[in-house]
Amino acid sequence: MRRRTTSRDEESVNLGLFDFWLPTKESVEKVVLIQIECNLNVPSPELNDRTPYEDIVITKSASNYFNAFPIIKKAPTFKYYHQMLPLSEKEFVYKAVYSKTGGILNIFHPKIRESMDSELKKQFSQHEDEKEAIRIWKDTPSELWSNLPPKFVWAGGGKIEGELLLDFLQYLTRKVRRKEFDTPGDSMITALRNLREWQFISNEICSGMAPVDAIVEERKEIYKRKSAFLQEMLIETDFV
Amino acid sequence: MAKKSLQRYLAKIKKDYNVVLTEENYKNIILEELESPPSLLDYFRDYMEKNKAKITLEWGCLMFLFIKADEEKYAPDIEKYYRLLETYTPNWFTEVGLAELQLRYYGNVLKARDGFLKGLELKPDDAHCHYNLGFVYHLLGVSDKSFEHYEKAVINYQTANKPKEIKARSLYNLAVFKINVEHDYEAGGRFLKEALALMPRYPEAKRALKQMRWLR
Numbered sequence: 001m002r003r004r005t006t007s008r009d010e011e012s013v014n015l016g017l018f019d020f021w022l023p024t025k026e027s028v029e030k031v032v033l034i035q036i037e038c039n040l041n042v043p044s045p046e047l048n049d050r051t052p053y054e055d056i057v058i059t060k061s062a063s064n065y066f067n068a069f070p071i072i073k074k075a076p077t078f079k080y081y082h083q084m085l086p087l088s089e090k091e092f093v094y095k096a097v098y099s100k101t102g103g104i105l106n107i108f109h110p111k112i113r114e115s116m117d118s119e120l121k122k123q124f125s126q127h128e129d130e131k132e133a134i135r136i137w138k139d140t141p142s143e144l145w146s147n148l149p150p151k152f153v154w155a156g157g158g159k160i161e162g163e164l165l166l167d168f169l170q171y172l173t174r175k176v177r178r179k180e181f182d183t184p185g186d187s188m189i190t191a192l193r194n195l196r197e198w199q200f201i202s203n204e205i206c207s208g209m210a211p212v213d214a215i216v217e218e219r220k221e222i223y224k225r226k227s228a229f230l231q232e233m234l235i236e237t238d239f240v
Numbered sequence: 241m242a243k244k245s246l247q248r249y250l251a252k253i254k255k256d257y258n259v260v261l262t263e264e265n266y267k268n269i270i271l272e273e274l275e276s277p278p279s280l281l282d283y284f285r286d287y288m289e290k291n292k293a294k295i296t297l298e299w300g301c302l303m304f305l306f307i308k309a310d311e312e313k314y315a316p317d318i319e320k321y322y323r324l325l326e327t328y329t330p331n332w333f334t335e336v337g338l339a340e341l342q343l344r345y346y347g348n349v350l351k352a353r354d355g356f357l358k359g360l361e362l363k364p365d366d367a368h369c370h371y372n373l374g375f376v377y378h379l380l381g382v383s384d385k386s387f388e389h390y391e392k393a394v395i396n397y398q399t400a401n402k403p404k405e406i407k408a409r410s411l412y413n414l415a416v417f418k419i420n421v422e423h424d425y426e427a428g429g430r431f432l433k434e435a436l437a438l439m440p441r442y443p444e445a446k447r448a449l450k451q452m453r454w455l456r
Contacts, residue, residue, distance in 0.1 A: 023347070109380075110350065143380060144350075147382050147383070183346075185345045185346050188346075189343070189379065196381060200420040
């Protein structure tokens with residue numbers, strides 16, 4: 001393919017000590033959002049062993065969280081926290097899934113919209129009861145999120161996925177160093193190929209498990225914890 | 241207006257490719273330009289017959305220019321002639337051409353998936369579409385569907401332009417799935433040997449087999 005546009009050129013992102021290569025501006029932003037999503041699910045003593053997510057839902061405010069970790073307010077990524085918080089009623093309806101990143105496994109995917117979700121359309125067309133359609137849909141592995149079911153996309157990643165994210169960025173950057181790409185497609189395919197290779201390689205961060213398995217396991221746990229928490233809070237959600 | 245654009249297309253084809261398209265020859269010229277595989281020529285004969293009331297010399301010009309843009313891999317013209325052909329019944333060649341553009345040029349994997357699926361609707365059991373869907377689903381992280389499409393590409397390989405190559409490459413990808421996802425080295429090795437029997441100089445397959453022996 002002959003190159004014509006340069007609007008989606010590859011990007012580099014600096015996260016602290018390292019410079020990473022990423023294929024698009026969108027994926028640079030997604031890295032930041034994935035990190036935030038993961039941080040929100042990690043319990044901390046500063047929040048009485050609650051996760052920031054739980055604390056924000058209970059207090060209906062992110063103040064506790066920001067006061068416990070003042071560094072967040074000073075970080076250049078603070079505006080992204082504003083984008084994702086506070087967690088309002090919208091967080092608990094099925095549409096919330098389209099505001100989630102999908103984590104590392106979906107780092108290079110475009111923004112997913114409800115109109116792209118053929119599985120949801122299928123379930124709505126097959127069931128008169130909307131709740132029943134959503135109940136089936138949330139458990140069904142989706143092509144839009146690397147076979148993750150919507151409930152795990154909604155739940156988000158955690159500590160392990162956060163660490164794996166940096167590991168993958170280092171892996172990818174090592175692999176593509178000094179490579180030149182003819183088209184945006186070429187760099188995107190290279191990035192995705194490396195992701196799919198990396199996700200199956202046993203990784204010390206997750207005790208020798210393949211990252212893909214560790215990510216799913218962790219999301220399962222986070223989903224369980226979130227479900228139990230919301231039930232305890234008597235908050236209704238489409239995802240439980 | 242339509243007459244004017246027809247004259248413009250005819251003049252462009254004459255000037256750039258030294259071909260004179262007429263009402264009488266355009267169908268044959270399209271078939272000549274497509275060349276192979278036989279299943280594609282059969283598909284287009286059938287398409288032209290079924291749509292004979294709709295297709296015109298203008299369609300012939302636009303198809304000719306689309307085929308040339310596709311050969312030259314020139315993205316803006318592929319999109320331009322695809323759009324102009326949208327007023328006619330969709331066909332496999334343009335749908336797949338645009339899907340390849342979405343994948344290889346823009347890296348838009350989801351749009352590419354939709355295009356190859358449409359291609360498969362228009363030409364069921366097409367090995368080229370199955371092969372590409374195997375690749376697209378691999379990139380999307382949907383391993384089971386990727387495997388399924390590579391398997392179908394192996395079964396229907398004779399419908400492809402380079403049948404042996406498509407079959408060998410699909411077998412290689414099945415092997416990679418068996419090894420990486422299922423850790424089934426025996427099945428992986430079998431697929432690699434089959435791929436090498438079809439394409440003895442296949443470097444990736446040779447390397448993978450060597451690595452597997454080393455691992456054992």
